[in-house]
Amino acid sequence: MDVAAITSGPRSFVPSVQQPEPFTLVIFGATGDLTGRKLLPALYSLAKNQYLPPHFAVVGVGRRPKNDEQFREETQKDLSTFGQQKVTADFPDIFGKHLYYHPADFTTAAGHQSLAEHLKVLEKELDLPGNRLFYLATDPEYFALIIEQLSVHKLADPQVDRPWSRVVIEKPFGHDLASAIELDKTLERFLRPDQIYRIDHYLGKETVQNILAFRFGNSIFEPLFNREHVEHVQITVAETVGMEGRRGAFYDHEGAMRDVVQNHMLQLVAMVAMEPPATLKARDLRRSKLQILRSLVPLSSNDVPRRVVRGQYGQGTVEGKPVPAYRAEQAVAANSNTEAYVALRLEIDTWRWAGVPFLLRTGKRLPRRVTEIAVQFKLPPLRLFRTVECEGDFCDLTETQPNVLVFRIQPNEGISLSFSTKRPGMNLDLLPVRMDFDYRNSFHVELPEAYERLLLDALRGDATLFMRSDELEAAWEFVTPILQFWQQHPPEDFPNYAAGTWGPAGAGRLTEGCTGGWRYP
Ligand code: BG6
Numbered sequence: 001m002d003v004a005a006i007t008s009g010p011r012s013f014v015p016s017v018q019q020p021e022p023f024t025l026v027i028f029g030a031t032g033d034l035t036g037r038k039l040l041p042a043l044y045s046l047a048k049n050q051y052l053p054p055h056f057a058v059v060g061v062g063r064r065p066k067n068d069e070q071f072r073e074e075t076q077k078d079l080s081t082f083g084q085q086k087v088t089a090d091f092p093d094i095f096g097k098h099l100y101y102h103p104a105d106f107t108t109a110a111g112h113q114s115l116a117e118h119l120k121v122l123e124k125e126l127d128l129p130g131n132r133l134f135y136l137a138t139d140p141e142y143f144a145l146i147i148e149q150l151s152v153h154k155l156a157d158p159q160v161d162r163p164w165s166r167v168v169i170e171k172p173f174g175h176d177l178a179s180a181i182e183l184d185k186t187l188e189r190f191l192r193p194d195q196i197y198r199i200d201h202y203l204g205k206e207t208v209q210n211i212l213a214f215r216f217g218n219s220i221f222e223p224l225f226n227r228e229h230v231e232h233v234q235i236t237v238a239e240t241v242g243m244e245g246r247r248g249a250f251y252d253h254e255g256a257m258r259d260v261v262q263n264h265m266l267q268l269v270a271m272v273a274m275e276p277p278a279t280l281k282a283r284d285l286r287r288s289k290l291q292i293l294r295s296l297v298p299l300s301s302n303d304v305p306r307r308v309v310r311g312q313y314g315q316g317t318v319e320g321k322p323v324p325a326y327r328a329e330q331a332v333a334a335n336s337n338t339e340a341y342v343a344l345r346l347e348i349d350t351w352r353w354a355g356v357p358f359l360l361r362t363g364k365r366l367p368r369r370v371t372e373i374a375v376q377f378k379l380p381p382l383r384l385f386r387t388v389e390c391e392g393d394f395c396d397l398t399e400t401q402p403n404v405l406v407f408r409i410q411p412n413e414g415i416s417l418s419f420s421t422k423r424p425g426m427n428l429d430l431l432p433v434r435m436d437f438d439y440r441n442s443f444h445v446e447l448p449e450a451y452e453r454l455l456l457d458a459l460r461g462d463a464t465l466f467m468r469s470d471e472l473e474a475a476w477e478f479v480t481p482i483l484q485f486w487q488q489h490p491p492e493d494f495p496n497y498a499a500g501t502w503g504p505a506g507a508g509r510l511t512e513g514c515t516g517g518w519r520y521p
Contacts, residue, residue: 020459022055022128024119026155028106028146029137030060030071033245034170038201039137040075041083042451047095048085051456057126059100061115071101084449107142112149119155130163132156133458140172144186151190158192168197168458171263172254173467176483177476184469197458198472202264203465204450204457206439207409211271211373212280214407214415221405222276224377226352231402232514234374235268236521237362240318241369242340242499248331255338257310257479257486260362266293266475267467269358272373272407273348282464286471293474297347304485309507311341312491313365316499323365323499337490340364341497343507346478357514361507365499370521371409376402379515385420385430401432402515413447414438 025043027035046052060071076096079087102118104111123130134156136143147167150156156165169187174180187196202208215222224230237260243251251259270289277284299307315325326332326340341363348358385400404418416436423429439447457465496504502520511517 017051017456018460019051019053020456021131022053023057023131023133023459024123024128025056025058025133025135025455025459026061026115026119027058027135027137028061028142029139030101031062031064031066032137034137035060036074036078037082038449038451039135039455041079041085042449042455044075044079044083044087044091044095045085045449045452046456047098048088051452052459055126055128057098057100057122057128059102059119059122061102061104061106061111063103063105065103066101068100072096072099075099084446106138106146106149109149109152112146112153112155116153116155132163132165133168134166135168135170137170140170143169144183147187147190156191156195158190158195164195164461166195166197166458166461167191168199168455170199172258173198173263173472174476175253175258177473177480180469180472180476184473187469193469194463197463198467198469199454199458200263200267200467201450201454202267202409203467204452204454205409206447206450206453207407207413208268208271209453209465210415211268211407212285215272216276225375227354227356229377230353230356231376231378232357232359233269233272234359234376234514234519235265235272235361235372236374236519237265237268237371238366238502238521239362239364239369240366242313242318242323242326242365243329243332246331248329251340252332252336252338256340256342256362256364257483261342261344261360262475262479263467263472265360265362266296266478268373268409269293269296269346269348269360270471272375273350273353273358275350275352280464282462282466285464286468290468290471290474292348292350293471293478295349295353296474296478297349298478299346299482301481301485304482305489307346307510308342308344308482309504309510310339310486310491311343311363311497311504311507312336312338312494313340313363313497313499314495316365316501318365318367318500325495325499326364327495337494339486339491341366341503343503343510344482345510359510359514359518361503361518363497363503366502367500368521369411372519372521373407373409374519374521375405375407376515377404378402385428400430406521412438413440414442 027039029035043058076087076091102115104114134150136146156167174183270292273292274288277288312326316323327334327336343361346358379400379402400420406416408414414437416434418432418434420430421433423431454465
């Protein structure tokens with residue numbers, strides 16, 4: 001069953017949003033993975049769709065020597081490999097000519113001094129007003145240092161409003177609650193809060209924003225979003241990838257709890273559980289999310305073993321290909337106890353959600369790449385349909401299945417609602433069916449990448465989809481005791497799932513009382 005988009009206008013994107021003012025975007029870590037895979041393709045796409053103003057400059061800063069021309073050529077290659085948009089012949093004109101490279105060691109004062117001088121000359125030459133967005137796509141250990149230097153060299157000045165200067169920081173924001181608070185103190189010493197953009201790319205995903213649109217733009221579902229009607233909520237972030245490339249070096253220090261649960265997954269919890277915000281402005285939206293994050297029921301050391309399951313993959317087969325065990329991956333310690341899988345059962349102590357289990361699950365090397373939020377409703381109070389009638393080898397399943405509302409974040413982005421219907425025929429048999437809304441089929445467009453939306457918002461000064469320090473700290477407050485418990489109690493059973501399976505068997509016990517157990521989307 002399909003749901004078509006009901007629209008009277010043309011079904012294509014028209015860039016009706018306001019363009020940012022002319023700007024200089026400085027990317028620290030210009031030769032890194034994130035820049036090539038995500039940031040430059042996102043900027044190219046924005047340029048191509050005319051979301052950027054005619055005057056702008058993107059300045060890559062990195063330690064490797066390179067000139068503007070090389071940077072442009074390499075970018076063009078990266079765009080062909082990683083970009084969603086086809087690279088067209090007008091690349092040099094719409095994007096290439098705006099790219100510059102400045103070789104500098106951003107860990108030193110001299111590096112920042114030379115950058116300050118370079119920007120001054122470049123902005124004069126290009127007649128740019130000096131609005132600057134600094135993007136920290138570096139190793140997190142340099143965040144505090146770069147921010148201090150930006151302030152010392154007046155590259156980002158908290159005393160000056162116009163031209164504006166802003167700083168985008170990538171996760172991880174700290175390693176635990178204490179280090180997150182420490183990082184925040186540094187930020188606040190050198191920048192105004194409105195200059196800081198903490199990015200969680202999940203919030204830029206079209207389908208994550210659609211949770212808000214769906215919940216608060218319709219009247220029929222929201223009255224059901226509470227403990228009266230919802231049996232449980234299940235959030236899955238499953239990945240097929242392992243530690244390809246140099247990823248293991250970073251990941252082995254982080255693990256799934258820090259890498260995905262603390263940020264992306266708890267943000268998804270907040271989006272699906274929050275109260276309607278007073279307005280859609282940054283302050284109100286963040287306030288509603290914060291209420292949820294602060295209401296997560298803390299897990300004591302008694303709770304952790306019962307409510308949280310960690311896992312690490314052994315060798316196995318993913319999408320038909322044999323893959324190594326986590327401990328045999330490049331740049332991973334041979335005796336690593338880092339978790340590549342987490343499942344947990346949490347509760348939110350609010351009037352609306354008290355007692356409703358939220359089951360969260362994420363892992364690498366699972367059978368399928370899928371991110372979804374499934375809201376599973378309670379079974380009807382009167383179980384009229386619950387017999388299984390067999391005649392010979394043939395059984396009629398007449399049992400009622402729960403209604404499930406699924407937000408498919410990726411892939412096949414969309415929303416589906418399952419319900420029971422009568423199977424055609426002479427018996428009164430039930431059959432679960434689905435109403436399905438599919439973004440691509442309904443709107444006939446490619447969805448913008450998360451980084452496109454977030455970069456554009458940061459350039460326009462809209463912090464709505466960025467995280468505030470108190471949200472982050474509330475998330476760390478929930479997660480840190482679990483990490484501490486794990487540190488004191490190293491896992492005894494790693495590896496405890498084969499790559500290509502749905503994770504450790506122990507995760508099954510978390511679903512107690514939840515009809516149907518874990519989903520296998
Ligand atoms: C990143 C994590 O933040 O999110 C990665 O560091 C993870 O480990 C990625 O693979 C998942 O993002 P997406 O958009 O592919 O779901």
